[in-house]
Amino acid sequence: MAALLSVFGFIIMLGLLIFIHEFGHFLFAKMFGVRVDVFSLGFYGRIFSFRWGETRYQIGWLPLGGYVKMFGDAEVSEIPPHLRHCAFACKPLWQRALIVFAGPFANIVVLPLMALGIIYLLQGQAVSTTIGSVIPGYPAAKAGLQAGDRIDAVNGTKTRYFR
Secondary structure, three states: OHHHHHHHHHHHHHHHHHHHHHHHHHHHHHHOOOOEEEEEEEEOOOOEEEEEOOEEEEEOOEEEEEEEEEOOOOOHHHOOHHHHHHOHHHOOHHHHHHHHHHHHHHHHHHHHHHHHHHHHHHHOOOEEOEOOOOOOOOHHHHOOOOOOOEOOEEOOEEOOEEO
């Protein structure tokens, strides 16, 4: 069960990092007036999607990445003149650079905060001194320990929990 929770926790954390990264691109694109057609977490088809305004938000089958599909990321000559105001390729170089860099920058800013949050949540957790299970034939079983026994001292030093 603990392994399943660890895998689930890893997937949640990875999804959060991907979301933060893609949201950085999305936020700067919107800030500079670029039309965002798709905001996706995951790849290969859609498990779930909805449209809000001009953007389709979706979750894909493979949760190992994501993407922000911006309008007008093709050659400028292929973009109709009446839509160039909201096309990525028609924005000034400095705006395009900020849109591209915003994803990694969001991770650089948020990752240390996430790490501090995890440390804060885990720092107070102590492991009980009550034995959960004993494997037959192993040293603990040979020493006579049984599931449910509580360890009150180690080498004469009293203890209430393990860290």
